[in-house]
Amino acid sequence: MTEIAIPEGSPFGLANLPYGVFSTPGAEPRVGVRVADSVVDLAVALGDDTFARPSLNAFMAQGRARWAEVRRRITELVSGDVPDAAVHPLASVTLHLPFEVADYVDFYASEHHASNLGRLFRPDAEPLMPNWKHLPVGYHGRAGTLVVSGTEIVRPNGQRKAPADAAPTFGPSARLDIEAEVGFVVGTGSPLGASVGTGDFAERVFGAVLVNDWSARDIQAWEYVPLGPNLGKSFATSVSAWVVPLLALEAARVPTPTQDPEPLPYLRESSPWGLDLDLAVEWNGQRVSRPPYREMYWSPAQMLAHLTVNGAASRTGDLYASGTVSGPEKDQRGAFIELTWGGKEPITVNGEERTFLQDGDEVVITATAPAADGSRLGFGEVRGRILPARAAE
Amino acid sequence: MTEIAIPEGSPFGLANLPYGVFSTPGAEPRVGVRVADSVVDLAVALGDDTFARPSLNAFMAQGRARWAEVRRRITELVSGDVPDAAVHPLASVTLHLPFEVADYVDFYASEHHASNLGRLFRPDAEPLMPNWKHLPVGYHGRAGTLVVSGTEIVRPNGQRKAPADAAPTFGPSARLDIEAEVGFVVGTGSPLGASVGTGDFAERVFGAVLVNDWSARDIQAWEYVPLGPNLGKSFATSVSAWVVPLLALEAARVPTPTQDPEPLPYLRESSPWGLDLDLAVEWNGQRVSRPPYREMYWSPAQMLAHLTVNGAASRTGDLYASGTVSGPEKDQRGAFIELTWGGKEPITVNGEERTFLQDGDEVVITATAPAADGSRLGFGEVRGRILPARAAE
Numbered sequence: 001m002t003e004i005a006i007p008e009g010s011p012f013g014l015a016n017l018p019y020g021v022f023s024t025p026g027a028e029p030r031v032g033v034r035v036a037d038s039v040v041d042l043a044v045a046l047g048d049d050t051f052a053r054p055s056l057n058a059f060m061a062q063g064r065a066r067w068a069e070v071r072r073r074i075t076e077l078v079s080g081d082v083p084d085a086a087v088h089p090l091a092s093v094t095l096h097l098p099f100e101v102a103d104y105v106d107f108y109a110s111e112h113h114a115s116n117l118g119r120l121f122r123p124d125a126e127p128l129m130p131n132w133k134h135l136p137v138g139y140h141g142r143a144g145t146l147v148v149s150g151t152e153i154v155r156p157n158g159q160r161k162a163p164a165d166a167a168p169t170f171g172p173s174a175r176l177d178i179e180a181e182v183g184f185v186v187g188t189g190s191p192l193g194a195s196v197g198t199g200d201f202a203e204r205v206f207g208a209v210l211v212n213d214w215s216a217r218d219i220q221a222w223e224y225v226p227l228g229p230n231l232g233k234s235f236a237t238s239v240s241a242w243v244v245p246l247l248a249l250e251a252a253r254v255p256t257p258t259q260d261p262e263p264l265p266y267l268r269e270s271s272p273w274g275l276d277l278d279l280a281v282e283w284n285g286q287r288v289s290r291p292p293y294r295e296m297y298w299s300p301a302q303m304l305a306h307l308t309v310n311g312a313a314s315r316t317g318d319l320y321a322s323g324t325v326s327g328p329e330k331d332q333r334g335a336f337i338e339l340t341w342g343g344k345e346p347i348t349v350n351g352e353e354r355t356f357l358q359d360g361d362e363v364v365i366t367a368t369a370p371a372a373d374g375s376r377l378g379f380g381e382v383r384g385r386i387l388p389a390r391a392a393e
Numbered sequence: 394m395t396e397i398a399i400p401e402g403s404p405f406g407l408a409n410l411p412y413g414v415f416s417t418p419g420a421e422p423r424v425g426v427r428v429a430d431s432v433v434d435l436a437v438a439l440g441d442d443t444f445a446r447p448s449l450n451a452f453m454a455q456g457r458a459r460w461a462e463v464r465r466r467i468t469e470l471v472s473g474d475v476p477d478a479a480v481h482p483l484a485s486v487t488l489h490l491p492f493e494v495a496d497y498v499d500f501y502a503s504e505h506h507a508s509n510l511g512r513l514f515r516p517d518a519e520p521l522m523p524n525w526k527h528l529p530v531g532y533h534g535r536a537g538t539l540v541v542s543g544t545e546i547v548r549p550n551g552q553r554k555a556p557a558d559a560a561p562t563f564g565p566s567a568r569l570d571i572e573a574e575v576g577f578v579v580g581t582g583s584p585l586g587a588s589v590g591t592g593d594f595a596e597r598v599f600g601a602v603l604v605n606d607w608s609a610r611d612i613q614a615w616e617y618v619p620l621g622p623n624l625g626k627s628f629a630t631s632v633s634a635w636v637v638p639l640l641a642l643e644a645a646r647v648p649t650p651t652q653d654p655e656p657l658p659y660l661r662e663s664s665p666w667g668l669d670l671d672l673a674v675e676w677n678g679q680r681v682s683r684p685p686y687r688e689m690y691w692s693p694a695q696m697l698a699h700l701t702v703n704g705a706a707s708r709t710g711d712l713y714a715s716g717t718v719s720g721p722e723k724d725q726r727g728a729f730i731e732l733t734w735g736g737k738e739p740i741t742v743n744g745e746e747r748t749f750l751q752d753g754d755e756v757v758i759t760a761t762a763p764a765a766d767g768s769r770l771g772f773g774e775v776r777g778r779i780l781p782a783r784a785a786e
Contacts, residue, residue, distance in 0.1 A: 103535050103537045134552060134561050135552055135616060139620040140533040143495070144706045145705050222524055230531055230533065231700075232703075235704045309624070310624045311629070
């Protein structure tokens with residue numbers, strides 16, 4: 001038996017207990033929970049086959065009462081001795097995408113980000129579209145290109161056309177960017193024809209992850225009218241390996257910023273699901289931004305209510321992301337196109353000038369949040385390094 | 394043993410042989426092939442467990458050589474006597490969604506449709522965006538809300554705002570429309586980082602279906618800037634129950650219309666995959682349109698090449714649809730917003746005036762194409778009836 005040592009102030013202590021999927025040499029991927037710098041194999045520790053699977057989906061589909069029960073059991077277990085066979089050092093395991101992604105939706109819920117992008121993409125128009133304060137604007141992304149943190153990101157090829165060019169050219173994106181986001185994972189879905197009210201958020205959503213929505217701004221700018229982003233986003237989207245349970249985020253709840261005009265009734269919340277998460281973005285090891293999630297205009301409960309208000313089905317494994325988290329200050333912007341104002345104001349990273357990502361650059365996004373025991377819990381990082389584009393055929 | 398009678402000129406003769414998923418009372422859904430008005434149970438007829446499953450995905454993943462071999466075996470089998478236990482009258486079976494949908498993408502590949510919608514949605518601007526003739530514009534839709542033909546369609550609720558309104562209101566869509574489309578189903582996927590050349594289309598794509606991309610135009614018009622359509626589409630998208638194999642469509646191949654300017658090299662085709670399909674749209678039993686697929690500007694091979702040129706992965710079960718099929722003539726338009734010019738020019742359907750869909754209305758889309766034996770093969774219909782909206786909460 002092993003007692004897992006949890007250092008004072010660990011971001012992965014008993015108030016967190018995030019879930020992931022891991023493997024050890026010669027064994028199949030299975031569900032684990034992170035405790036400090038260890039991974040506890042839940043199929044072994046709890047003797048429950050739900051966790052002897054390569055994704056969280058089966059467990060997530062079982063619903064909130066079961067999520068709460070398992071969390072209690074894990075807390076009891078980890079507070080005492082855990083069977084040796086169930087404990088692996090984090091450094092010895094491989095982490096996998098923690099859930100099978102059903103549909104992937106990306107919102108655009110930061111007023112600061114939407115305003116900045118509006119100014120950059122449409123300099124001659126009002127930065128916020130007329131609909132923006134009436135509904136959480138979002139679009140569907142490509143579920144099949146979600147990858148786990150650590151996956152290397154190949155610079156995409158595509159069509160780019162600067163305003164002065166007569167015609168588009170084909171080649172590697174020259175304006176490769178990040179978007180630091182928070183994603184929400186649906187545990188229990190809702191059938192076609194049903195809508196999920198804002199009050200049902202915690203019944204439906206299992207947990208949260210960090211997302212890096214890599215974005216090729218030159219490809220995006222050329223393609224996105226009138227049907228929205230596509231190839232400028234679909235080459236890869238990275239998610240953290242650990243899903244922080246919504247049950248661990250109660251202490252992080254805060255009101256959303258004042259919503260004016262008042263949203264339509266289906267978007268109102270009796271107890272808002274704003275979240276006081278502090279994100280941090282590191283570019284080649286240097287912290288370049290600290291996006292504050294508490295500034296997000298629309299809450300994740302409002303996002304899910306909007307997504308389903310037309311009767312769209314939701315499914316176990318649906319992931320919806322917040323859109324770039326940007327605060328009002330320059331050093332709170334969650335995308336490099338904002339930090340460098342469209343590439344016109346380079347920043348210095350480890351003594352080198354940067355506007356967009358260069359080959360070999362690495363970005364790591366992390367986050368912390370207030371936990372129930374007064375500590376701060378951590379989200380697993382979402383990390384990615386840029387590889388050179390493939391030769392165009 | 395049963396000899397399946399195939400009437401002279403049947404659209405479901407030996408030159409077609411589309412695949413679907415069916416069930417009979419008390420038995421699980423499984424794969425069948427349609428021959429005239431019969432369904433042949435392939436697990437029973439071929440003694441192959443690949444077909445004893447509730448979707449085509451396992452078979453589709455096996456690749457083109459296997460698709461061709463199974464097609465030869467079915468042709469031989471059906472040309473002689475088939476075991477009684479393998480043959481079911483079409484009228485006695487329930488048809489299901491024939492494949493598990495991975496990612497769903499909707500293109501916008503008809504120049505006539507894109508121009509018409511541009512005029513209607515943006516009357517003060519050029520109808521075609523500058524990118525339209527350089528790339529097949531498309532966006533991701535909601536895979537989880539694809540339904541099989543025959544599923545009733547509940548009128549969606551949502552936010553609508555007419556230009557003269559001060560603020561949006563919530564309620565049932567008053568401008569519920571159809572889009573008659575053709576969809577292509579990926580059989581063998583491609584990994585992250587790889588791109589699929591136009592010449593690999595027939596290696597990758599298993600077959601084609603008809604799609605009705607139900608569209609709430611009032612919801613769409615309010616929400617779609619700047620990230621594209623979302624709730625105006627995601628309430629339901631219907632697909633036909635039968636997947637016509639690409640192997641059956643060789644005789645339907647035609648050149649695409651002249652593409653000027655010449656596309657970038659990755660979009661060029663040595664032997665274009667235009668398709669000479671004749672669609673027909675019936676509104677409450679009256680034919681209101683005959684959209685010609687041969688007029689589509691971009692071919693499905695170009696669509697797949699574009700989708701993956703940035704290294705996006707494709708998967709077995711990916712569905713990508715053409716966008717509304719509209720020809721140059723008024724009675725060739727595949728959406729009611731075009732047929733009735735934004736509702737300003739009602740048409741008469743069975744003696745009643747119509748602009749958009751009313752509760753109880755039914756739409757059926759069918760299609761035929763030249764077959765290898767000189768006959769015309771049929772696509773299974775895609776049918777849907779409108780139910781009243783649910784009471785808004």
